[in-house]
Each structure stands twice: as C-alpha cells, then as structure tokens.
Amino acid sequence: MIQRLKKWLVGYQSAPGTDDEKWIPRLQEGPIPKHVAIIMDGNGRWAKKRGMPRVAGHRAGMKSVRNVTRAADDLGEIEALTLYSFSTENWKRPKDEVNFLMSLPEEFIRTDLDELVERNIQVRMLGNKEGLPAHTLEAIGKFEEATADNTGMILNFAMNYGSRFEIIEATRRIIDEVKSGKLDRDDVDENVFNEFLLTATLPEPDLMIRTSGEVRISNFMLWQLAYSELWFTDVHWPDFGREKFFEAIQDFQRRSRRYGAV
Numbered sequence: 001m002i003q004r005l006k007k008w009l010v011g012y013q014s015a016p017g018t019d020d021e022k023w024i025p026r027l028q029e030g031p032i033p034k035h036v037a038i039i040m041d042g043n044g045r046w047a048k049k050r051g052m053p054r055v056a057g058h059r060a061g062m063k064s065v066r067n068v069t070r071a072a073d074d075l076g077e078i079e080a081l082t083l084y085s086f087s088t089e090n091w092k093r094p095k096d097e098v099n100f101l102m103s104l105p106e107e108f109i110r111t112d113l114d115e116l117v118e119r120n121i122q123v124r125m126l127g128n129k130e131g132l133p134a135h136t137l138e139a140i141g142k143f144e145e146a147t148a149d150n151t152g153m154i155l156n157f158a159m160n161y162g163s164r165f166e167i168i169e170a171t172r173r174i175i176d177e178v179k180s181g182k183l184d185r186d187d188v189d190e191n192v193f194n195e196f197l198l199t200a201t202l203p204e205p206d207l208m209i210r211t212s213g214e215v216r217i218s219n220f221m222l223w224q225l226a227y228s229e230l231w232f233t234d235v236h237w238p239d240f241g242r243e244k245f246f247e248a249i250q251d252f253q254r255r256s257r258r259y260g261a262v
Helices: 002-011 020-027 043-049 054-075 088-092 095-118 134-147 163-179 190-195 242-254
Strands: 035-039 080-087 122-126 154-161 207-210 229-232
Touching: 020 054, 020 242, 043 054, 054 080, 054 095, 054 242, 080 088, 080 095, 088 095, 095 134, 095 154, 122 134, 154 163, 163 190, 207 242, 229 242
Parallel strands: 035 080, 035 207, 080 154, 122 154, 207 229
Antiparallel strands: none
16 A cells, blocks of 8 residues: 555656646736635545545645645745644544644655755744644744744644634733733724734735635634635645646636725
8 A cells, every 4th residue: 555655656746737837927917815825625535535544645635735835936926825734623533643644744844844945935833832742843843943034935834723712812812911901902903803813923815725625614714714715626635736726826816805895
C-alpha cells in the first residue's frame, strides 16, 4: 500500500496542462483577493475511493498545500492564505489519524521550509496551542521563527481552531478589559472586537474556498466570513491544484461585492 502511494505521488500533477501564461496575466488584470481562506476537505474520501487508508489522503493533500501556496504567491497580490488544517472537532477522529495529522508539520518543515523562506513567505498558526503535542508545537515554532522576518504572503495554518471558541475567548478578554477599566463598554464596536480575534492583524477573507462538495463553513471564521465570497467545488482536496485555484479567483472576479448596498 505504501509503495503504491509513493508511486502515485511521484507521478502526481495537481493540475495537468495548467498554463500559467494563460492564467496569471489575465487574473492580474482584475481584482485579486487580499485574503483567501480554504477549508481543505475530502482527503479521507479521496483515499477511500482508491482503496487506501485515510492517512494516505492526508499525505496526498500536502502536495495540494504546496501547489496552492505557490499559486497564491505567484499571483503576487494575495496578502494572506489561511488553510483550515485541523479543527477543534477533529480530535474526535481515530487516534491513529490524529497522531498522523499532528506529525505533518514536522514533515512539512523538512520538505518545504527552504522554499518558503526563498519565496519570502511568513508562516503563522491560527488556533489554540494548548492541547497540541510538544513535537507539533516545536515544528510550528521552527516555521514561525525561520520565517518571522519574511515580508511576503502570510501562510496561515488554522490548527486546533474553532471559530466559536475564538469568539468566546475574545468576548471574555473584552469583559476583562472593561472590568479592569482599560476599555469602556460603550467603546466596544466591530473594530474593537476585531482586535481581540486571532486574525486581528489580517484582512478579513475576501474569498473562502471549500473542496469536496460540502456546502457549509463548519465553524470556520464565522465572524470574519460575514461578507466573504464563498466558492464550493466537488473536487477533493488532493486533486485541487493550481488550475482549480485560479478558477476560483476568476469566479471571484466576476462577482459584484456590494456589502449590503444596492
């Protein structure tokens, strides 16, 4: 099974025939989302369809992480790419699968850190670090330290992340600030609330993509997605490559964003 997966990965191309000369200059003529958020769904179903264990789908999905990160960076105007890597609900999955997912940052740092540094990409983690294994936190820390001075696109991994938890924690912190007299109750508005969220330093997502045919947002950036454009595809995440990503950007450019106005 492992040899079969390795053989497949060696020959795998996420978007056969993608022509960057066709896509990138044309897309750069239109509006590019400053922040793209992606729910990377369908790894397990992709693997099951091929008679492989679920972890094989997660490993294959790493290749899509790499390809989409490159595509977003190559467009040149995307400031942040947030990837929903592990939700607070994902702890309910089988222990072996969770352990494998917790090992992926260590593997990713071995295979991709040099290129991320070369591309001037800054890596961040969005989520609750409490409860994550020490080896996972160590790998994430190495990513953040090695790319801290990079000034290009932010690659944001939402790990052990749940939006309801984030909103509750932000509310608690605001209450503490009001009680201590550091913040006046009447000053609390949307802008102030944003400052207490984990995404305080990021623009709100202009575009949210979800793969694998599910049409919901699954406790992901509930506050931040209020006016985001949503794009859904039936393609499983391991098969989502540059061309599909560019298609999503192209569809975004066709939309009229009125933010409640006529």
